[in-house]
Amino acid sequence: MTLNTSFERHSLPLEYPFTIARGTRTKTDVITVQIEDDTGTVGIGGAGPSAHYGETAATVEAVLPDLLKVVEDVGDPHQLARIERRLRETVERNPAARTAVSIALHDLVTKRLELPLYRYWGLDPTESLETSYTIGLDDPDTMAEKTETALDRGYSTLKLKLGTDRDIEIVETIRSVAPDVDLFVDANEAWTPREAVSRIERLADFELAFVEQPVPADDPGGLKFVADRSPMPIAADESCITVADIPQIADRCDIANIKLMKCGGLREAKRMIHAARAHGLEVMLGCMTESNASIAAACQLTPLLDYADLDGSLLLADDPYAGVPMPDGVIDLETVDRAGTGAVADR
Numbered sequence: 001m002t003l004n005t006s007f008e009r010h011s012l013p014l015e016y017p018f019t020i021a022r023g024t025r026t027k028t029d030v031i032t033v034q035i036e037d038d039t040g041t042v043g044i045g046g047a048g049p050s051a052h053y054g055e056t057a058a059t060v061e062a063v064l065p066d067l068l069k070v071v072e073d074v075g076d077p078h079q080l081a082r083i084e085r086r087l088r089e090t091v092e093r094n095p096a097a098r099t100a101v102s103i104a105l106h107d108l109v110t111k112r113l114e115l116p117l118y119r120y121w122g123l124d125p126t127e128s129l130e131t132s133y134t135i136g137l138d139d140p141d142t143m144a145e146k147t148e149t150a151l152d153r154g155y156s157t158l159k160l161k162l163g164t165d166r167d168i169e170i171v172e173t174i175r176s177v178a179p180d181v182d183l184f185v186d187a188n189e190a191w192t193p194r195e196a197v198s199r200i201e202r203l204a205d206f207e208l209a210f211v212e213q214p215v216p217a218d219d220p221g222g223l224k225f226v227a228d229r230s231p232m233p234i235a236a237d238e239s240c241i242t243v244a245d246i247p248q249i250a251d252r253c254d255i256a257n258i259k260l261m262k263c264g265g266l267r268e269a270k271r272m273i274h275a276a277r278a279h280g281l282e283v284m285l286g287c288m289t290e291s292n293a294s295i296a297a298a299c300q301l302t303p304l305l306d307y308a309d310l311d312g313s314l315l316l317a318d319d320p321y322a323g324v325p326m327p328d329g330v331i332d333l334e335t336v337d338r339a340g341t342g343a344v345a346d347r
């Protein structure tokens with residue numbers, strides 16, 4: 001069949017400037033891919049590129065014509081395995097660009113079959129989870145104000161960004177305004193192994209669920225040093241990119257933080273989830289700052305997860321796409337009344 005493809009860039013302001021240990025952003029540039037079949041059915045997919053992994057909106061735009069040519073050459077969106085292999089042969093890196101194509105194909109295929117994506121996979125929508133909502137780094141009082149706003153909006157699982165010399169004060173302040181919220185922290189590689197151990201010992205007083213990426217990904221021994229000494233579970237994010245990383249991190253952490261934009265597509269994400277389980281790890285699905293053109297697809301994997309950190313669209317001032325409903329942060333697949341990933345233009 002003939003498949004018509006296109007893509008466009010959206011520059012989306014964030015609700016708040018978003019600061020992590022590595023820097024601050026006020027907007028996110030995402031790319032939306034559309035793949036249309038000869039009946040006029042359109043699959044939508046999004047790329048939320050991350051400079052930390054070598055991608056920008058410009059690199060996504062640079063490789064998408066070659067990736068979409070593969071899709072047009074194969075000409076059958078149901079040939080997901082063959083297309084995926086050829087996408088990886090075309091650009092080995094650029095995982096966010098490949099992910100946008102992967103999502104658009106899955107959206108198109110399941111719209112053609114008139115099924116929500118989770119039903120195509122046979123997943124149980126009643127196994128829903130609440131997404132965590134991220135509070136970016138700021139002074140402790142501002143982070144406390146944002147926490148109160150988040151609680152007012154109904155969120156009850158919060159992720160705090162850390163990686164400063166005020167980390168203990170930040171967590172203490174947040175706990176004073178949100179004593180009952182489920183809380184975890186993400187240092188984004190900012191600590192040395194010894195710093196991490198001493199901070200985590202002090203943070204253990206504040207009933208955190210776990211600590212994400214305490215030390216740099218290029219120090220795997222440091223991650224093991226911390227995990228062996230930590231009184232609470234450790235999640236690996238920057239240390240956990242593709243399925244090949246899962247065996248490497250298996251004895252160095254407790255939770256694998258998998259992201260579509262790191263791994264290159266929905267099929268690779270599923271392989272990572274199953275590999276992580278086989279290695280005794282718990283599974284979190286995370287995200288970048290992304291629109292619902294990609295977050296909606298990630299939400300479809302929720303029944304396979306222990307933790308969902310899928311607040312990418314919630315951090316935007318305005319998302320041009322609607323996705324899977326998240327009342328009070330609960331990813332509600334059961335109420336999705338449309339085929340595909342659930343992403344739909346909202347303007």
Ligand SMILES: [Mg+2]
Pocket residue numbers: 186188212213237238257
């Ligand atoms: Mg992280």
